[in-house]
Amino acid sequence: MPRKAQELGPLSVSRLREPGLHFVGGVAGLALQVLPTGGRTWVLRVTIGSKRREMGLGGFPDVTLAKAREAARDARDQIRRGVDPIETARAARNALKTTRTAGITFRAAAEAYVAAHEASWKNPKHRAQWAATLEKYVYGVIGNLGVEEVALSHVMEILDPIWTTKTETASRLRGRLEMVLDWATARAYRSGPNPARWRGHLDKLLAKPSRVKKVVHHRALPIDELPEFMTKLRGVSGSGARALEFAILTAARSGEVRGALWSEIDLDRRLWTIGAERMKAGRVHRVPLSGSALSLLKATPKWAGIDLVFPGSSGQPLSDMTLSSVLRRMKIPAVPHGFRSTFRDWVSERTTYPQEAAEMALAHTVNNKVEAAYRRGDMMAKRYQLMEDWAAFFNGTQ
Template structure:
């Protein structure tokens, strides 16, 4: 056998003429007319000859080719087709390269365009990052089953019900993403885990809101010209959500109109029109005061960098021993509209930036009720600043 092996040398390979050159033991060097070459191993399995490529001579040395040939000859001696075995091992390796954390990151990247601000706030990825990936991130997604998911989410299923629900929904998206990539995953595993986890005991509650009759009293306590006080006052007067208010930039205001970019509106998708907010005289006065404290064009900067956080306004109300929270002022405004005015439903809902009606109806209705909302917010400002109740 020794005489049949290792017939070639590195020099003979380099200087070989075009054609096929045997090294022994089924290893051949195929030299092409263009000067390139290929290593090929010939073996017989189940009475059938198989030719297995071992790579280009430019990338695989003679020594490496011999080592590979020896490995696959050993496989063939077990009556296993080395070509099929290599493909099987490649598929197995591919499965282990696709860890859940990799799939989750890829799924997140592919969905960024659908998320507000391209998902920079991190809310889509956070439930996975905090509660799933620490336990399952390094596990190949094809090996994760409903038991793994159940055991991972059980600690928070009832204690942090909403977060757990979001984490499970994100996992479902990840599994569908993995399936679309061609991975052999159990796409039903998240739904099976949901069945194993059972009904959540936690019942979601609405964010505490202040009764609209009590708003003037609280508004009067926001007497200084600090960023937090000014931000809360404008939040109350406009009924917008915290995020667009905190990121209010000088460029968004023109005259008495504040235009919130469509992608900053909750639940809005691409190509959604910007949302115009009419500013009352009181709101404009606050904007002028905030301009004196602005930084880089942002009217409500934080102490160090960026803009104030949602928690900053929330803590102020907490320190005042109030149950209500900043987001609740949207409910205060909506209740005032319902109980103290005779505003049509569509106008009232548009006031809060809600989408009203179906797609066809919205296609034909081009108005955003700007003037009606302007009048309403002036009346709301008068109520907030002096407690007047206008039943009109």
């Protein structure tokens, strides 16, 4: 047992300022630790079993000398009875922590996860999709269940009924369940393995999504029907028709065109530069403008105080259904995104341009790491000519 130090009084203890450990007497091993920062805290040196341990008793002056001596005597009494006071204190803290966190439901955890991450989501539709899928498939099963209680049986109850019939939705839903439960674990609201994880877990219980998913291709117009269609489209008035025409001319996505800004377009350089925040891949995309695309832009009116190239009637971006509505009214069995497929087929079947040029024109992400490492430029010279030839094809001049 440590030798008892000279017993100090409250005034003497309050004057201890030199960094280090100062034993204060009254109880063997009790000391005031003065930190280099000036902070002071109580420490009790004890031997538990055969190991020398240090036990924190709180900070000074919140814990007075008298209370520190009382806590030290209690700790030594526990050791004499064969109880480890350090482990007892740790268990009490963990129990208090569990009591504090046990009340959070899965719904509350999901809402907290969305609030923490939605600022990083580029597409505003993403939040709506999260809310809709969780409301439709999840909350009825585990919404009011404590997040620490969510188990494999609950995950299977959610996923199993839709895994083969709505595979893409189910696969996304599984990922969302996993992310919410991971967030809850990181915040100490639950512990243990994640019952929604795929690798080494659900992949043993559910078929691989790609094996059961029915591939639905975007309805596209056949290559040879494009010239006649473009002639008809140019006879249709309205911002929706012009936006669709511009999307076809540039092989761009509908959302990129509907959000196009005059400030992104350099008419002199015949270049449209789309910021990374508006691109699916999160990278800046440069689009070379053909003569036809340039003529369309020059004929498009600019509205005072509105930077959008194709604004709706309220001055806001066109809705995602506007371009589709143009095609429905024209009785064309295709969707706007399908024209990107037509462009890709045209490059492959009717031209000798390298496939990399088409992939860059479409702003596709390169999954092959080796290929991506070598693809450092964006082939702008070739792509200017590519887009001119694309316009010439459906203008009937090629």
